[in-house]
Amino acid sequence: MIPFEKPIKYGLITGLILVVISVLIYALDLSPFNPMVGFALVIVNFGLIIFMMVMAANKMRDEDLNKKVTYLQVLIAGFVVVLIAMYLNTIYTYLQNGVIDPEYMPRKVDDFLLSIEGKVPEEAMESMIKGFEDSMNAGKALVKSLWKSPIIALVLSAIVSIFIKKDKTIEQIG
Numbered sequence: 001m002i003p004f005e006k007p008i009k010y011g012l013i014t015g016l017i018l019v020v021i022s023v024l025i026y027a028l029d030l031s032p033f034n035p036m037v038g039f040a041l042v043i044v045n046f047g048l049i050i051f052m053m054v055m056a057a058n059k060m061r062d063e064d065l066n067k068k069v070t071y072l073q074v075l076i077a078g079f080v081v082v083l084i085a086m087y088l089n090t091i092y093t094y095l096q097n098g099v100i101d102p103e104y105m106p107r108k109v110d111d112f113l114l115s116i117e118g119k120v121p122e123e124a125m126e127s128m129i130k131g132f133e134d135s136m137n138a139g140k141a142l143v144k145s146l147w148k149s150p151i152i153a154l155v156l157s158a159i160v161s162i163f164i165k166k167d168k169t170i171e172q173i174g
Contacts, residue, residue: 014081057078
């Protein structure tokens with residue numbers, strides 16, 4: 001039995017924080033294609049997601065499951081946290097790039113391509129342009145994220161679940 005209250009709560013909180021980060025990136029007119037901004041976003045986003053997965057699993061174990069949890073329970077709880085967070089962020093991204101400002105992504109891609117023009121071989125430039133075409137279409141990006149998010153959530157949750165202490169009652173005996 002898995003109590004889903006904490007994973008859902010932490011997934012919603014994580015998703016809302018990811019949306020706030022996305023809004024700040026948009027409001028500050030930062031380019032996610034800038035290597036420094038992109039690297040910082042990956043570190044912050046995945047760091048936040050992993051932290052919240054651990055928090056949800058630990059709270060669930062300590063408060064709902066008498067300080068004992070199985071790998072499968074942690075795996076499912078982490079999966080729920082990540083999936084909810086990623087879907088919330090995906091919905092916001094679709095609204096931002098498809099409804100609020102459809103020219104945002106094409107503008108950022110153009111800015112990025114202009115910044116590397118002449119520094120990258122022509123074949124690499126064409127390959128990048130082709131790769132960016134899907135990300136510029138909000139509908140395609142939404143569909144792609146809807147099927148990729150569960151895979152990412154499962155893999156990330158499987159890895160993080162290994163490191164969650166399964167039985168905290170052992171500490172209390174000694």
